[in-house]
Amino acid sequence: MPDQPAHADIADAATQRVAATSAITQQPTQRLPSPPQPRARKGRRWLVSVLAVVLVALVGGTTLLVSHSTTGSITQIFRPNATATPTPPQKTPLPGVTMAQRNAATGCAAGAPPPYAGLINNGRYPGTASPPLNEVALTFDDGPTPYSTPTILAFLEKTHTPATFFVEGQFADLWPTLVQREWNDGFAIGAHSWNHRNLTALAPDELQRQFSATMAAIHKALGKNMCLWLSRPPYGSAKMREITLAASYGLSTINWDDSSADWLRSGANAIAQTVLDQIRPGGIVLMHDGPAEREQTAQALPLILAGLQARGLKPVTIPQLLQDGHFPGVVVHPLPNQPTGTPPPDNVPQAWVAPQRPAGMA
Numbered sequence: 001m002p003d004q005p006a007h008a009d010i011a012d013a014a015t016q017r018v019a020a021t022s023a024i025t026q027q028p029t030q031r032l033p034s035p036p037q038p039r040a041r042k043g044r045r046w047l048v049s050v051l052a053v054v055l056v057a058l059v060g061g062t063t064l065l066v067s068h069s070t071t072g073s074i075t076q077i078f079r080p081n082a083t084a085t086p087t088p089p090q091k092t093p094l095p096g097v098t099m100a101q102r103n104a105a106t107g108c109a110a111g112a113p114p115p116y117a118g119l120i121n122n123g124r125y126p127g128t129a130s131p132p133l134n135e136v137a138l139t140f141d142d143g144p145t146p147y148s149t150p151t152i153l154a155f156l157e158k159t160h161t162p163a164t165f166f167v168e169g170q171f172a173d174l175w176p177t178l179v180q181r182e183w184n185d186g187f188a189i190g191a192h193s194w195n196h197r198n199l200t201a202l203a204p205d206e207l208q209r210q211f212s213a214t215m216a217a218i219h220k221a222l223g224k225n226m227c228l229w230l231s232r233p234p235y236g237s238a239k240m241r242e243i244t245l246a247a248s249y250g251l252s253t254i255n256w257d258d259s260s261a262d263w264l265r266s267g268a269n270a271i272a273q274t275v276l277d278q279i280r281p282g283g284i285v286l287m288h289d290g291p292a293e294r295e296q297t298a299q300a301l302p303l304i305l306a307g308l309q310a311r312g313l314k315p316v317t318i319p320q321l322l323q324d325g326h327f328p329g330v331v332v333h334p335l336p337n338q339p340t341g342t343p344p345p346d347n348v349p350q351a352w353v354a355p356q357r358p359a360g361m362a
């Protein structure tokens with residue numbers, strides 16, 4: 001079942017990444033430290049990677065088309081395993097790491113709760129008799145980018161709409177002031193790998209670098225006392241190995257149960273409708289603020305907000321959703337974890353926008 005959203009997202013990401021990597025001249029994907037490789041071998045690997053991406057895109061696209069035409073409902077295609085019951089939370093710290101050590105590394109308070117040991121898809125803690133939440137969490141992945149994040153942020157700020165950003169390490173490293181703007185404005189921030197690799201396919205050392213380098217980039221932007229405890233795997237693809245390793249870094253793994261499918265670029269109305277068709281109390285909505293332009297996502301936001309309001313649902317951050325959903329130990333303490341320093345400017349310098357705009361994007 002997890003393959004279904006993963007395939008859908010892979011198809012999206014294949015499209016995104018071909019466009020983005022061909023145009024982002026700084027080649028941030030090469031910034032993650034890795035062992036040197038012979039040039040010829042590297043070239044072959046590159047070729048194999050490109051062929052693999054094209055193949056995945058073709059297969060994924062075909063699957064989507066077939067699925068769409070047979071089911072007639074796009075919401076059935078992208079819905080992840082919302083009914084799965086996560087495993088119970090981990091009660092003890094990982095071997096060799098005390099809770100205090102782990103929390104010090106994440107920037108969280110010494111008494112911060114342990115990471116959740118399973119996959120979180122929504123804000124309803126399994127097994128509790130809690131009343132349904134009237135809350136939902138809007139989440140944005142694959143940023144921050146100067147192409148889309150400022151527009152989305154401006155709307156969320158103007159309407160005082162809480163949200164959560166799952167940022168890629170490479171982009172937090174490239175555009176730290178965007179991460180700072182998100183954080184200083186009160187949005188929650190989680191890690192979304194360094195450069196959007198499928199974590200389940202990585203060797204252990206590379207997998208560790210995806211977590212450690214991303215956490216370092218976020219902490220560099222926001223200060224070492226920024227409590228970083230949220231993580232989302234690229235494509236929503238994580239098995240126990242990845243979830244356990246994330247937990248060893250103090251990170252709880254958060255997926256979604258309501259995908260906007262905004263990467264299909266089906267228009268603002270369709271994106272909003274897709275979200276609202278699936279929305280339910282406690283839901284976690286997947287959207288994107290990168291790496292390609294996401295102007296349709298931005299245009300869909302007013303429609304989504306109006307739809308939520310009509311349903312009596314209130315957007316909150318992921319930490320707030322989990323706290324109110326009675327996930328054990330989650331207490332939102334915004335003040336002690338606020339970063340120090342001067343708030344960043346509201347606008348991204350123009351010099352960052354034009355030269356790196358992906359080619360071929362409208």
Ligand SMILES: [Zn+2]
Binds near residue numbers: 141234
């Ligand atoms: Zn992603």
